[in-house]
Each structure stands twice: as structure tokens, then as C-alpha cells.
Amino acid sequence: MAWRALTKKAFSTTYLSNCGAAITASHSLHATLPDVLLSSRVDLLTASRNLRSCWGIRNYHASVSLLSWRGRKAEEAPGLKTLGREKRVKRENKPHAPPVEAPYVPPKLKRQAKPTQEKTVEIFEGMTLIELAKRIGSSVKALQEILTSVGEKIGSEFDPITLDVAELVSMEVGVNVKRLHSEEGAILKPRPPVVTVMGHVDHGKTSLLDALRKTSVAAKEAGGITQHLGAFVVSMPSGASITFLDTPGHAAFTAMRARGAAVTDIVTLVVAADDGVMPQTLEAMSHAREANVPVVVAINKCDKTGADPERVRIQLGSEGLSLEDLGGDVQVVEISALKGTGLDKLEEALLLQAELMDLKARVDGPAQAYVVEARVDRGRGPLVTAIVKSGTLSVGQYVVVGAEWGRIRAIRDTAGRPAKLAGPATPVEIEGMRGLPMAGDDITVVGSEERARMLSQGRRKKLERERLERMSQENLDITAGEGDEADEVPQRVEVAVVVKGDVQGTVQAVADSLRSLNSPQVFVNIVHMGVGPISQSDMDKAQACNACIVGFNIRSPPSPISLSAKQANIKIFLHRVIYHLLEEMGKLIVERAPGTAETQVTGEAEVLSIFEVKSRKSKGPDVKIAGCRITDGRFTRTATMRLLRSGEVVFEGSCASLKREKQDVEAVGKGSECGLVIQDCQDFKVGDVIQCLEQVIRKPKFISSESGAVRIEC
Ligand code: GDP
Numbered sequence: 100m101a102w103r104a105l106t107k108k109a110f111s112t113t114y115l116s117n118c119g120a121a122i123t124a125s126h127s128l129h130a131t132l133p134d135v136l137l138s139s140r141v142d143l144l145t146a147s148r149n150l151r152s153c154w155g156i157r158n159y160h161a162s163v164s165l166l167s168w169r170g171r172k173a174e175e176a177p178g179l180k181t182l183g184r185e186k187r188v189k190r191e192n193k194p195h196a197p198p199v200e201a202p203y204v205p206p207k208l209k210r211q212a213k214p215t216q217e218k219t220v221e222i223f224e225g226m227t228l229i230e231l232a233k234r235i236g237s238s239v240k241a242l243q244e245i246l247t248s249v250g251e252k253i254g255s256e257f258d259p260i261t262l263d264v265a266e267l268v269s270m271e272v273g274v275n276v277k278r279l280h281s282e283e284g285a286i287l288k289p290r291p292p293v294v295t296v297m298g299h300v301d302h303g304k305t306s307l308l309d310a311l312r313k314t315s316v317a318a319k320e321a322g323g324i325t326q327h328l329g330a331f332v333v334s335m336p337s338g339a340s341i342t343f344l345d346t347p348g349h350a351a352f353t354a355m356r357a358r359g360a361a362v363t364d365i366v367t368l369v370v371a372a373d374d375g376v377m378p379q380t381l382e383a384m385s386h387a388r389e390a391n392v393p394v395v396v397a398i399n400k401c402d403k404t405g406a407d408p409e410r411v412r413i414q415l416g417s418e419g420l421s422l423e424d425l426g427g428d429v430q431v432v433e434i435s436a437l438k439g440t441g442l443d444k445l446e447e448a449l450l451l452q453a454e455l456m457d458l459k460a461r462v463d464g465p466a467q468a469y470v471v472e473a474r475v476d477r478g479r480g481p482l483v484t485a486i487v488k489s490g491t492l493s494v495g496q497y498v499v500v501g502a503e504w505g506r507i508r509a510i511r512d513t514a515g516r517p518a519k520l521a522g523p524a525t526p527v528e529i530e531g532m533r534g535l536p537m538a539g540d541d542i543t544v545v546g547s548e549e550r551a552r553m554l555s556q557g558r559r560k561k562l563e564r565e566r567l568e569r570m571s572q573e574n575l576d577i578t579a580g581e582g583d584e585a586d587e588v589p590q591r592v593e594v595a596v597v598v599k600g601d602v603q604g605t606v607q608a609v610a611d612s613l614r615s616l617n618s619p620q621v622f623v624n625i626v627h628m629g630v631g632p633i634s635q636s637d638m639d640k641a642q643a644c645n646a647c648i649v650g651f652n653i654r655s656p657p658s659p660i661s662l663s664a665k666q667a668n669i670k671i672f673l674h675r676v677i678y679h680l681l682e683e684m685g686k687l688i689v690e691r692a693p694g695t696a697e698t699q700v701t702g703e704a705e706v707l708s709i710f711e712v713k714s715r716k717s718k719g720p721d722v723k724i725a726g727c728r729i730t731d732g733r734f735t736r737t738a739t740m741r742l743l744r745s746g747e748v749v750f751e752g753s754c755a756s757l758k759r760e761k762q763d764v765e766a767v768g769k770g771s772e773c774g775l776v777i778q779d780c781q782d783f784k785v786g787d788v789i790q791c792l793e794q795v796i797r798k799p800k801f802i803s804s805e806s807g808a809v810r811i812e813c
Pocket of ligand 1: 298305403
């Protein structure tokens with residue numbers, strides 16, 4: 100689930116023993132913090148300190164020894180640091196003299212280890228409070244206190260509790276849950292495979308999906324027009340069917356694809372026969388491997404004159420894919436998405452793979468489903484494309500989806516026909532959600548509206564807690580890293596962004612990609628995300644936060660909005676290709692970054708002779724002038740000079756005089772001779788080397804790798 104997949108840090112175990120009181124404290128905190136947090140970095144830090152003091156539970160443990168023990172523990176616990184100690188260590192290790200070798204490289208920020216993965220416990224219907232306490236690692240009393248505080252009644256710790264109550268308690272404690280649905284006694288029936296198409300950009304993923312979509316029953320029945328649901332079903336003459344996920348194929352949408360992998364049974368790896376294995380082909384292979392999902396290779400563009408499927412086979416084999424032709428179990432099919440050839444063979448291969456996997460699902464009972472895509476329709480409200488993993492979704496059921504809830508008002512199939520039920524592996528669109536969930540969220544059926552509200556509220560609170568924790572942790576990390584090196588590491592500036600996109604999954608993926616541009620110098624703060632065109636309210640938010648607006652896959656805003664954006668000096672970036680968007684945002688971030696002051700050797704000279712002149716002051720020492728030739732770069736009058744003898748620094752000082760043929764000059768270039776006086780330096784020798792040192796501001800760089808991954812390097 101996406102809400103679980105977010106980077107999180109569990110409450111410290113200290114929380115467990117104090118949860119009753121702590122919950123009250125943290126809840127009141129949530130009510131007031133979010134708005135404060137958005138406003139500025141300073142507020143954030145203050146808030147983070149509040150959080151630490153709140154979650155550190157200092158209020159409830161007055162003993163000095165206990166506090167000091169907690170301090171030590173906090174240092175060991177992920178994410179909770181004692182800054183003072185770290186600072187002391189840094190001061191001791193700080194080098195006294197600058198390195199002899201130029202250029203000077205500022206010390207790298209020492210970042211704390213990231214918090215370890217949050218605990219996840221398995222819960223099941225009818226478990227007792229004792230069992231839950233054991234799994235969470237908490238006391239029964241603490242869990243009972245939580246139950247009382249959320250208004251749930253329980254007889255004794257041996258009484259069975261429902262899955263929903265178990266999840267609610269776990270969430271309050273701060274651990275993730277995995278709901279176990281007992282398949283015991285249930286009738287399992289074969290279900291269609293869910294397939295994701297992956298591969299390198301331009302290898303024909305979209306073309307293949309388009310071609311397959313045309314062969315789908317829905318397309319035939321609806322006269323070739325299907326609604327875009329993020330998934331479609333292809334039915335075979337044999338009666339078997341395959342569900343294809345219509346996921347965006349670009350590499351920067353890795354996050355979304357990774358979420359999609361939770362529902363994917365088989366990956367179709369598209370490789371262009373004329374291009375062969377490329378970085379994103381390898382990336383797709385590793386995604387499939389990590390998700391333990393089998394691959395069926397579709398060698399595309401076989402109609403092209405330069406097509407060489409054999410070469411692709413050899414390349415894939417050498418990348419570790421054990422192809423069927425070479426005695427392995429990965430099927431390879433040659434196709435042309437453009438001409439529509441080989442598609443039937445690909446479908447057969449996918450069905451064969453599914454048969455080998457013996458895909459079965461429980462049809463009866465409450466559904467377990469996932470969100471593939473979510474969008475808002477003006478008339479119908481939030482619409483969610485879901486794929487049922489097991490069980491059956493039906494109209495009228497109360498569902499909790501991620502942190503949102505609703506009552507299923509209508510179910511529609513991919514052809515837009517209303518249905519009463521949705522069985523396993525069938526993509527359907529459900530209507531009736533109160534809010535917009537995220538792609539990858541799980542759909543849980545609950546018994547009543549009250550339950551749905553309660554669970555959604557609990558999940559929202561947990562998400563908010565995690566968001567605040569993450570934000571404060573990030574800022575603490577940066578502050579801790581700055582520590583003693585404050586004069587060397589520049590201030591971190593913030594680039595606030597409002598993200599708008601066509602569907603929820605895209606918005607999430609764009610926001611995730613933008614966050615990957617975070618750096619010690621620039622903090623990309625997503626102040627608002629939403630689905631749909633850029634509205635006046637987005638403009639207001641952007642103006643309030645001094646943010647720019649990023650629109651992905653949406654049309655240009657109407658002229659009044661564009662005009663007011665111009666007047667308010669709000670930048671709007673509209674893109675349809677994620678890489679172009681990241682490139683433009685990367686440029687903006689680099690521009691806004693304060694940069695790092697760096698000493699650079701801008702020139703080097705050799706001392707050829709030494710002259711001595713009388714000081715203008717009557718009692719002052721004679722002034723030594725080094726007669727030099729500039730061997731590299733250029734020397735400037737305002738720079739600092741470094742005198743080197745046999746590679747060792749013997750003196751460093753400011754330039755007191757720079758002359759060329761008895762004329763004072765501001766700069767001397769390579770190959771020229773000049774007379775140079777370094778302030779207070781009397782120790783020149785013929786053969787010495789003088790370096791000219793200048794302070795420059797080095798800006799971070801926008802780096803993009805071949806695989807499409809981007810980052811800002813400071
Ligand atoms: P994606 O980026 O992987 O989704 O690739 P697209 O489906 O957008 O295809 C990229 C380009 O390859 C388009 O110009 C397609 O027309 C072309 N293309 C896709 N499949 C084939 C094919 O089977 N044969 C030929 N000749 N061109 C193809």
C-alpha cells in the first residue's frame with residue numbers, strides 16, 4: 100500500500116508504554132502543525148523540536164537518570180539524534196590547515212543513517228489483544244488504553260477482535276499492518292493474469308498496448324472506443340482472458356511501476372529488434388526480478404529492415420535472462436506492434452505462463468483490491484480504477500482505500516457498462532469515494548460507515564504523523580550536517596512547488612520525481628498536489644507559498660489564470676514528458692541554489708628572478724619582488740597568492756602589487772612576465788612556484804543518468 104510504502108519512522112518503543120497520554124498529546128499536535136510547517140524552514144525546525152520533545156515523552160518521565168538514558172537511546176535509535184555530541188566529535192577531527200593541493204574541496208555533509216524500515220505486523224480476523232500485543236511488542240495494558248481512547252469496547256484480552264480494530268490499534272502505535280485473509284475452506288478458482296508492459300523508451304510499449312487494446316472484447320463491443328481506465332482486458336477465443344495494466348512506460352515513473360508490481364503477475368518486456376537491450380530494459384528486468392514476477396519477452400519492431408531479433412536474444416541471455424530458446428524458461432515472441440503481427444502468439448505465451456503459475460483466487464467473500472488509477476470526474480466525483488486480487492467487490496459496500504473511504508455507489512467495466520459485482524483480476528471503475536486515493540493503495544471492505552470513517556481517520560493521522568516526522572527529520576539531518584561547517588556550507592533554500600496532473604498516479608509519480616531533486620542546498624517542497632487543470636485556488640496557494648506550478652499531462656490554463664500568473668510572477672511549467680519537466684526544474688533549482696564558496700587555483704607562475712627595492716617607509720624592510728612568468732591560467736591583482744617550494748606551501752598572502760613592464764595591472768595572462776609582490780613575503784627563491792587563488796561560487800549540477808534517473812550534485 101502506498102501509505103505504507105512512504106518513508107516512515109516508527110514511534111520509539113517509549114511511545115508504546117505511554118501511548119494513552121501520548122496519543123492525546125500527538126493528536127492535538129496534528130491539529131495545529133501542518134499549516135505551521137508549510138510556512139517556512141524556521142517554523143519547520145521549531146515544529147520538529149516540538150515533535151521531538153513531544154514524542155520523546157519527556158513530560159512523562161521526570162527522573163534525571165531515566166532522561167539521560169533516554170538521551171543515549173535516542174542517539175542509537177534511528178532518526179533521533181543528539182546533536183551536541185556529534186558536534187564535539189566534528190570539532191576534534193577538524194583539520195587545522197587547508198590542504199596543500201588545490202583546489203580546495205569543501206567537506207561533504209555527514210548525513211545520519213536513514214531510519215530503518217518500519218515494523219510491519221500481520222493481523223487476522225479474530226485475533227486476540229494478547230496476540231496483537233505480542234506481535235507489536237507492546238503491553239496489553241497499553242493497547243487497552245488505546246482502545247479506550249478511540250472509543251472501542253473490549254471485554255477481556257482473550258476476546259477476539261476484528262481486523263479493523265487490530266489495524267486501528269496498530270496504527271495508533273505506529274506500526275504497519277498486513278491483513279491476512281484466511282483462504283481456509285474457500286473455493287479457489289482460476290483467474291486471469293495481470294500483465295504490465297515494461298521496456299526502454301521508444302521501444303513500442305504504448306504501440307503494443309494500443310494494438311492489444313484493439314483486440315480487447317470491450318473495444319470490439321464498444322466500437323473500438325474504451326474508456327481510459329489504466330487497465331483493460333483482452334479475451335481470447337478459448338474464453339481465457341488477460342488483464343493488461345496501462346501503466347505509463349517512461350523510466351521516471353519507476354515509482355508508479357514499482358507500486359503497480361504489487362498487482363502484476365507477469366511482466367511483458369518490450370525490446371526493439373533494431374535497438375536491442377538498453378538501460379531501461381535492464382531496469383525493467385531488475386524490477387521484475389525484485390518483485391519476483393516472471394517475464395515474457397516481446398521483441399518488437401520485427402517489421403523493420405534493421406531488425407535483428409537474434410542479437411536481442413543474445414543480449415538478453417548475456418544479461419542473465421534464461422530464454423526458452425537457450426534452454427531456460429523465459430518465453431520470447433517476435434512481434435510488430437505497428438503491423439499487429441505476433442500479438443496472438445504473445446497472448447498465447449502470456450496465457451501459458453499464467454497456466455504454469457496456476458493463478459487462482461478466492462471468488463467469494465470480502466474483496467482485496469488495489470487502486471490502479473484515480474481521477475476526479477466533474478459530475479461523478481472521485482473515480483477509482485481497481486483490480487480485485489481476491490474476493491468480490493459489490494455495489495453498496497463500505498470501503499477504505501488508502502487513507503480515504505467511501506461507499507461503492509456504482510461499478511463499471513472497461514466498456515463503461517454498469518455492473519453489480521467485480522471479481523478477481525477484472526479492472527473496474529468504482530464510484531462513491533469521498534476523497535481521491537493514490538495509485539497502489541489497497542481497497543479494504545469494512546462492515547459499516549462508522550468503521551470506514553474510523554479506519555480512514557486513523558490512517559490519515561498516521562500519514563500526517565509520518566509526513567511531519569519525515570520533514571522534520573530531513574531538516575534535522577541538514578542542520579546536523581551543517582553543524583560546525585556552517586561557514587563552509589551555504590544556507591539551504593526552498594523551492595516550493597504545486598503539482599497538478601491528469602490522474603492521481605501521475606501526480607504522485609511527478610511529485611516523487613521532483614523530490615529526487617532534493618539536495619543539501621535546495622529543498623523541493625511540494626506544497627500542494629492535485630488532479631485536474633490549474634485553477635485559481637492553485638494560483639492562490641502558489642502565491643501564498645511563493646511556489647511555482649508544475650502541470651503534467653494537462654492542458655494550458657485558461658487565459659485569465661495565465662494572466663494572473665504573469666502578474667503575480669508565478670512560474671508555470673507544463674510538460675508531457677517527465678524528463679523534460681525534471682530538466683527544466685533542475686535548471687531552476689540550480690539557479691536558486693546559493694552555491695558553495697570554493698578556492699580555485701586560477702593561475703600558476705614560475706619565479707625567474709628576484710629584485711629588491713627600498714621600502715617607501717623609512718624604517719621598513721626592503722620589498723622583495725618576484726619576477727615571474729605565468730605558466731598557466733591568469734593572475735589577478737585582487738587574488739591571494741600561494742608560494743610553493745618543492746611542492747610544499749611556504750607562504751600564503753594577498754597580492755600587494757602586480758606589474759607588467761613597470762605598469763600596475765589588474766591581470767596578467769598565460770605566457771606573460773610580471774613583477775609580483777606578496778604582502779609580507781620576503782622569502783622568494785628562483786624556481787619557486789606561485790599559485791593565484793581566487794574565491795569562486797560553485798553552483799550545484801543537474802545530473803541525469805542514461806537510465807533516466809536525475810539528481811542534483813552539490
Ligand atoms: P514507447 O515509448 O515504448 O511507448 O514507444 P512508442 O509505442 O511510443 O513507439 C515509439 C515509436 O516506435 C513510434 O514512432 C512507433 O510508431 C514506433 N513503433 C512502435 N512499434 C513499432 C513496430 O512494431 N514497428 C515499427 N516499425 N515501428 C514501431
